Amino acid sequence: MASPLAGKKILVTRSEDQATAFIEKLKEESAIPLVAPLLSFKPRILYENKKIFTKLHDFTWVFFTSANGVKFFFNQLDYWGLSHSVIDKLNTAVVGKKTNDMLREFGFKADFQPENFQGRQMVQEFLQQYSQKERIILFSGNRSNDDIPRELEQNHVFFRKIVIYDTLLNEESRQQLLEYIENDIPDAYTFTSPSTIDAFLELTKVHEERVKSIKMTGLCVCIGTTTENKAIEEGFKHILVPDVFTIEGMTVELTNYFLMKG
Known part of the structure; x- marks a missing residue:
């Protein structure tokens, strides 16, 4: 048929x-x-980002909201000559299965993945399981929506957003x-x-x-x-x-x- x-x-x-x-x-x-x-994508290489990568220990969680975010995160670690093991001592959260699949390609797996693949719901589900006192670093692209940062801010969760790639026409x-x-x-x-x-x-x-x-x-x-x-x-x-x-x-x-x- x-x-x-x-x-x-x-x-x-x-x-x-x-x-x-x-x-x-x-x-x-x-x-x-x-x-x-x-669309096409390219890494955003900034020296100030290198300083962030060397201070990941200041955070308790890394949030990835796309497969591209994961890919460019590890690409920048390579660019700056930093070991992938810097992420070992951090918890990782991904917005959905495809993002987690990309994380697995680099030899890691997420500690948290929401059932609903939306930014706002991701934060809500996260806070049902973890403390508002977590310190989060969020890696994203220049055109990523602000649902997650907005929800984290409204819930008084400390976070820092780092743009590591650009989305181009x-x-x-x-x-x-x-x-x-x-x-x-x-x-x-x-x-x-x-x-x-x-x-x-x-x-x-x-x-x-x-x-x-x-x-x-x-x-x-x-x-x-x-x-x-x-x-x-x-x-x-x-x-x-x-x-x-x-x-x-x-x-x-x-x-x-x-x-x-x-």
């Missing part, structure tokens, strides 16, 4: 180094991935993306962060009317509620969000949608 996704053209906007697993999942369902990585994908939307090719548009929605709108702004039509009638699949809120804010009307905030969850949501649609 053919998959409900067979022949469906799915726009994949995730960064190139993170899109492979999603593309493979879609191909397993006989879908046609339309690949247009809208991938101009190289502009022409390919425009070709897709000019010809009304995608059956669904997938977004894995608020930043991918920002990038999509920036790279397609030359086609204002076409983008308006996509917002009104196009199928928009968001990886989680934070991305969903961004899509709603930007005017997308037809939005799906998986029960499990992963690319596997997105694939299941797409499959179920087209199964019901027939």
